[in-house]
Amino acid sequence: MKERPSVGGRVLTILTFVFLYAPIIVLIVFSFNSSNSRTVWSGFTLDWYGELFEDSLIMSSLSTTFSVSIISALVATVAGTAAAIGFFNMKKRTRAPLLAINNIPMINADIITGVSMCLLFVAAFGFLGNFTGWLNRVFGFNLPTRFTQGFGTLLIAHITFNIPYVILSVMPKLQQMDRNLVDAAMDLGCSPLSAIWKVVIPDIMPGIINGAIIAFTMSIDDFVISFFTAGSNSQTLAMAIYTMTKKRVTPKINAISTLLFLTVLILLIVVNIRSSRQEKKLQESMKIKKSFVR
Amino acid sequence: MSKELIRLKDVSMTFDGDTVLDNMNIYFNDKEFLTLLGPSGCGKTTTLRIIGGFLVPTSGDVFFDGVRINDVPPYLRQVNTVFQKYALFPHLNVYDNVAFGLRIPKSVDEGGTDINSESSGRGKRKKSKKVKLSKDEIDQRVQEMLEVVSLKGFEKRTVSSLSGGQQQRVAIARALVNRPKVLLLDEPLGALDMRLRKDMQQELKRIQQQMGITFIYVTHDQEEALAMSDTVVVMNNGKIQQIGTPEDIYNEPKNAFVADFIGESNIVDGIMRADRLVEIFGRQFQCVDSGFEKDEPVDVVIRPEDVDIVDVTQGALTGLVTSVTFKGMHYDIIVDFKGFKWLIETTDFCPVGSHIGIKLDPDSFHVMKKSEYSGMYGDYSSYSAEYDEISDAEYQEEESVDEEEYYES
Numbered sequence: 001m002k003e004r005p006s007v008g009g010r011v012l013t014i015l016t017f018v019f020l021y022a023p024i025i026v027l028i029v030f031s032f033n034s035s036n037s038r039t040v041w042s043g044f045t046l047d048w049y050g051e052l053f054e055d056s057l058i059m060s061s062l063s064t065t066f067s068v069s070i071i072s073a074l075v076a077t078v079a080g081t082a083a084a085i086g087f088f089n090m091k092k093r094t095r096a097p098l099l100a101i102n103n104i105p106m107i108n109a110d111i112i113t114g115v116s117m118c119l120l121f122v123a124a125f126g127f128l129g130n131f132t133g134w135l136n137r138v139f140g141f142n143l144p145t146r147f148t149q150g151f152g153t154l155l156i157a158h159i160t161f162n163i164p165y166v167i168l169s170v171m172p173k174l175q176q177m178d179r180n181l182v183d184a185a186m187d188l189g190c191s192p193l194s195a196i197w198k199v200v201i202p203d204i205m206p207g208i209i210n211g212a213i214i215a216f217t218m219s220i221d222d223f224v225i226s227f228f229t230a231g232s233n234s235q236t237l238a239m240a241i242y243t244m245t246k247k248r249v250t251p252k253i254n255a256i257s258t259l260l261f262l263t264v265l266i267l268l269i270v271v272n273i274r275s276s277r278q279e280k281k282l283q284e285s286m287k288i289k290k291s292f293v294r
Numbered sequence: 295m296s297k298e299l300i301r302l303k304d305v306s307m308t309f310d311g312d313t314v315l316d317n318m319n320i321y322f323n324d325k326e327f328l329t330l331l332g333p334s335g336c337g338k339t340t341t342l343r344i345i346g347g348f349l350v351p352t353s354g355d356v357f358f359d360g361v362r363i364n365d366v367p368p369y370l371r372q373v374n375t376v377f378q379k380y381a382l383f384p385h386l387n388v389y390d391n392v393a394f395g396l397r398i399p400k401s402v403d404e405g406g407t408d409i410n411s412e413s414s415g416r417g418k419r420k421k422s423k424k425v426k427l428s429k430d431e432i433d434q435r436v437q438e439m440l441e442v443v444s445l446k447g448f449e450k451r452t453v454s455s456l457s458g459g460q461q462q463r464v465a466i467a468r469a470l471v472n473r474p475k476v477l478l479l480d481e482p483l484g485a486l487d488m489r490l491r492k493d494m495q496q497e498l499k500r501i502q503q504q505m506g507i508t509f510i511y512v513t514h515d516q517e518e519a520l521a522m523s524d525t526v527v528v529m530n531n532g533k534i535q536q537i538g539t540p541e542d543i544y545n546e547p548k549n550a551f552v553a554d555f556i557g558e559s560n561i562v563d564g565i566m567r568a569d570r571l572v573e574i575f576g577r578q579f580q581c582v583d584s585g586f587e588k589d590e591p592v593d594v595v596i597r598p599e600d601v602d603i604v605d606v607t608q609g610a611l612t613g614l615v616t617s618v619t620f621k622g623m624h625y626d627i628i629v630d631f632k633g634f635k636w637l638i639e640t641t642d643f644c645p646v647g648s649h650i651g652i653k654l655d656p657d658s659f660h661v662m663k664k665s666e667y668s669g670m671y672g673d674y675s676s677y678s679a680e681y682d683e684i685s686d687a688e689y690q691e692e693e694s695v696d697e698e699e700y701y702e703s
Contacts, residue, residue, distance in 0.1 A: 178379060178381055180377040180378070180379060180381035181381050181383065183346075183348055183368070183375070183377065183381065184375070184377055184381040184382075184383070184468075185383075185394075186347075186348075186367070186368045186369045187346060187368050187369070187373075187374055187375045187469070188369075188374065188394050188395035188398065188468070188469075188472065189369045189395050189398040189400060189472070190369055190398060191367075191369055194398070198394075199383055202383075202385040203383075203384060203385060205385075
């Protein structure tokens, strides 16, 4: 028997959702407001969305965001999958601490990750500058001696913070895999490497794809780490929005934020649906097996 | 006698200080159906994995056709394996599963045989030609094999849509299609129900004879071993207890462990008074065994089906019936002889509490030398009808535990 929630309980639930979603709903509603005001509704319009595409700052930051997200998601997916397979083949004694270390960047405050990366890049550029300076002096090369943060550092930072998410989504798939599959592939003539290609990767593919989508999502909505590592020449969408709030605020911000929110929301829904479908499939195949096994 | 194909010489295996195989010496003949039989943890699966190339023995050598193959990886060996839980590739359909091995280009040396020698193992492998089979040949061989395992028409089915028995057949076809010289089978029928198991036993035997290759079969089910094998190897604690034909193993067990593990046995202490004269419970009986020293203490095996029940006045021994279980074909009754409980199979109903006499023919005794297992088996004091099933379940549990150990190590 389901117990009906009390009136108080229901009110509390509703209030919770209002607090959670009211800001976003207001944001979305006022992205369609025909006047500049953010408090008075004066009619429906799509002008602000149209203006977005004429704003060169937004369009360039949008392309930066997409290129950084796509490239970093791809690289992190490859690296993370390889790392997960490596972890999986380790002894438990080595694997457990490594997985724990893998989790730290995810729970670490973004600002710490951002600042520390920024400092690392500055230090590394310092060393690199000294080294090229020395090369120039000794060999007469004409290499640059000053390096600044930009798209490259932004990309490295994104790849770095994406890898743990990929590992986290691939690992359970590996653990569900029948260990004998690799043995069976080798038994049939595969070298260990081709066994991974032909058997392991296809088997854990759903996990890899989920990992890639999550990594992409994380990249797209990251602000703090990008802020510290993008330098002054490149700007992601999140950074562009932040900069816009410092100037005169127009509903353009609402419009671009709405689009960003919807993109991330759709990606997360896709991941969730995929996961629950796989769960269902797994349970069904277990059920089939059980009915045959005594 | 057919020729020797595989030999394990002084093979030992230790995991984290645990000895799993203890100085094992055994050879496998060509075209033979050989079963490694023993309780879980006896080292039978380890032996199979060593032959398959998944484990390298801690010490000792493995020979294939006279060549040492210790360091030859599994993918270069001429053996194929049917794994315990099938290990079919879930992302491929039946056809692609069976064709998997054929689609991998194989190294072939000058002589035209598969690479198999130590010198051509890992690392310093010679530049040898990789040969890829044509699509038509692959198709022909896959179809042929599906025919053998009676799975024609299942080509496009996904693996998960098949029943346990069908999956088992796919696993066998997938291994056999590569035409190995030896097929290794690791408890392949363990997950099937009783009826299917019996059918598959017949099927496996038929396939083995049809293909004319060596089968090395691992099981803890003694009935299965007796029904299918040319040779049975009984193992315990990493040591071979006895090698012989099923008849030898059943009729002439070497020690109390084998006698107890294969079939049901009453094992009592006895003394050999002379050739063909054994004394148990203070009474002397004619038997057929000889070659023991005079007055040597021995273990005597009496199979439950060899005991004749007679009237209490005519019995050589008399006892009290303490339990009766109806088994369909016969009754299992437990009889107390001076504190030692015997299991007797009989078609006569003897109620609990009745006194009976028994008669023993000379050939119902089997006399064995004393061994480390003496006194550990053969008393039915704790017998109950469910006992067998309980111990079966234990085997299953433990088996999966030591499987884990293999991977961890």
